[in-house]
Amino acid sequence: MAEGSGLRRAATWDRWSGALFVAPYCAFFVLMLVIPLGLGIHLAMTRGDLFGIDEFVGFDNFARLFADPVFLRTVWNTIYFVLLTVPAMTLTGLALALVLNHTSRWAAILRAIFFASTVLSVTVVALIWRLVLIPEGGLAGVVARAIGEQPIAFLSEQALAMPAVAVTTIWWGLGLPMVLFLAALQQIPRDLYEAAALDRASKMRMLFSITLPSIRRTIALVLVIEIILQFQLFGQAHLMTGGGPNNSTRPIVLFIYQTGWKQWQLGYAAAAAQVLFVMIALAAMAQYYITSRKDKA
């Protein structure tokens, strides 16, 4: 009898002991992710500031957001920024990987140079480029004068400010796609190329028939990682332009920060945060869908 209950206790322990391993992480998951998300969603339906909630307003904040030209512009700014940076970074990263996929010394040095900027933190990068882009005194201005041109005030021109922020971001993040593609390229079996060479296929042919198809999973991965990353643009815009000129460089995340902390409208800011969440969740689901489909293929 005692044996029976002992066995049952052992069986229960066996069933649940595994859970002890996941428990610590799950505690943080609930505490730092689930609860704040719930709080955020609740806040999104209130009117108030950092010091207290004034009243519950249901979906009013969301209705306001979709009628707010400033917010709608920030949604466009974010999408525009993603369009400016992601294709450029992906293509350039791929091109660099293709050219630098060598064991020689110069290739190694160049690879190191291209990844070096990625290890800098965002505010250092913003500082460096902000000063590069100062019209009269910055590096861009000095170079312009040296070649006899007028310096352009990139960060003050409505049409040029976002591209300038995009160039900064590309300079900063180019290393990551390059490294990911390099790794993928090195997985391609050599005999595929040797067989093609025997068939006297041109370099172009090999590129399009062998290389690109072999790394299509990595291309998809890079695209989705970069899209999710660039959707979250904050530091560069905050420090280089503050959202201007004329709201042309304000991304959604900066809108959230300024609305919550500068304008004391925390509920409104929380609502904008949830909208961003939905946008990113859709992008993340797209990643899951694409990569799982590729796995099955």
Add this chain to the structure above:
Amino acid sequence: MRYLLALLPLAMLSACGKPEARTELTIQRFFGACQAEFGTLADPAKAEGECGIITAMINQFEAANPDIKVVENTVFWPGYDQLTAQLAANGPPDLVTMHSSAIPDYEARGLLEPLDADLAAVGITPDQFTAAARVGVMVDGKTMGLPIDVWAPLWHVNMNLFRQAGLVANDQPVLPTSPEEFFAQAAQFQERTGKPYLVQISTKDSSGPMRIFYVWMLQQGAPLFRDARHANFDSPAARRALSFMKDLYQRGYSAKNLDYASAVSTFLKGEGGILVDGTWMVGKFDAFAHDATSPLYRGYAVRSFPFLFEGRRVALVDGHNWVMPTDAKRTAREREAAQRFLKYFAANDFQWARTGHFPAYKSIIESAQWQQLPHRGDIATITQIGEPLPKYVRRQSAIEYVVGEEVSAAYTGAKPVDRALTDMQRRANEILQSY
């Protein structure tokens, strides 16, 4: 093992160490960081500029009060994002610099301590303040802080260039009295010197454009706000002010694409006639005026904004104050330390006034010592005609941001004036109606 356990209590005792005998006083301020140049200076009379003088003053206070440990937090201007975050996090500083225009927001939420009793304890009463300072710091009859100055936007003039342009009479700069005169004089200036007449800040700065816009509106006799919930930016006065700003920019009478640092640098290099900045630079520019290697040598004058519009002879002023955020954990000793600092600062406000700001105390403004400071006589009228932003309108900091952005967009030509005004009005009203 037992041997280690025996040592443990001893280790704990030694870790406690000597209790910190000094009271910790956390002072938070903007005005920039200048540790490299003034970090160890303890004599404000030898310092210059806002950053230098306040650093020296805090050092001097600490040296004179060895039982107080001052933790000095420098935040980037205006520091309200941070203060809000600190208050929300229940960890605010003991004293913090705050504009008079920002006090209503924090006071309405009960986040500031009224200081009537504290100031009385160290012998300071509101009737010692100048009128402008008093209006700036009092809300509903309570003194919400210690005023340290009243400041105003100003026109800093490069007299050397003005002489070259023929715009000097009796050693005074000739300034316009109407928009037409403005354009005539600006044209003359640029023709004869080849440099831009005005040096305005137009990039990544909302306060500069906002102040200029507000001044032109006020001069027409129009209020900035119709009431606590509605701005007045869709009025004819607003349109006239913004159109004027746009006109002069588009006609090339202002230097373009300058952020704050570049604007100051442009003026210092002698590359512009008038820098539109404020009282805080008077001391600094005056120093350059005595430097034989500077383009401003013997050629610096400063004036309040000229009256270009018919309406009211008024100037826009704001003020800096030391306020005490509410903190349940503040001890009586810390409070007493704060009182001592306020007393010190009030007694030495003259040093602070050397920056160029107007002192907050009648005794100093009326003193010969202050009146003999360079250029003060030229701008002293501001103390009479200066008008602060209305106290019943909250969220001034947020509105400043919106106004600054829309004004910049309009006068640089990125947006038509009417659109900018409509947007400005809508966004400002949204903010005013959001609480």
Add this chain to the structure above:
Amino acid sequence: MSLAAVHKPPRTAIVLVTLAAVFMLAPMLWVLILSFKDNTALMADTGSAFLPPWTIANYRSIVGEGQVFTWLMNSVIVSLAMTAGVLMLSSLAAYGFARLEFPGRKLLFVIVLFGLAIPEQAVIIGRHQMFSAASLHNTYAALVLPGLSMPFGVFLMTQYFRAIPKEIDEAALLDGASRLRIFWRILLPLTIPAQATLGIFTFFHAWNDYWWPLISATNRDMVTLTVGIAATQVNFAQSEGLGFLMAQAVFAGVPTLLVYLVFQKYIVRAVAGAAGQ
């Protein structure tokens, strides 16, 4: 093997890539040169950067003043702590998900995966409120704890654990080893490549964090490198000066660059390893 064995890239490609490398290096070198110039000379004309005289005055000021060191130290402590925490928690959880049976395991794992889609922005305001209520802002805890919940670590480590053959576990179980022992002594050492990948990702994620420290670590002693550098650049006309600012940027960037140059191979391998997962 690589494409390289088959053909060398065309000359134009090499030239273009070299030009691109110059574009990458130019801003960093310019900042370096500016940091060796006197502030007042720079205020007059930044073109003077390329001509002598140069000075180390800015660096002397930094060493004397010491704020950058505090920021650097805070960032290092927070990044290391978060990395250690994530590695430990994710590995433990991954072992549980990959190897052990308990009720609700599949459902729980799916929930954790859904967590991957939650961006920081959706939770940052809620976290700020929570830490405010607990009066825990301006502590290392506030800077480290939120990052421990990132699902990416669990996801990565679970994939890795699943790839290890079950026979290893079974052999150890037959020998009478406990679950914990199997985890700690046998499986964990086998996951070192994944640990390296996760560790490096987490470290740089923590190092780069800007928004959260901006609103949480506001006291002078707790400021991290990202926030500190951001704060001083906002209005440098009223503060230290261009040369000093550049020296600060160099101070902020050089340690990471040095670490990168020394551990380049491992870092790149780790980052690329993530692509395989």
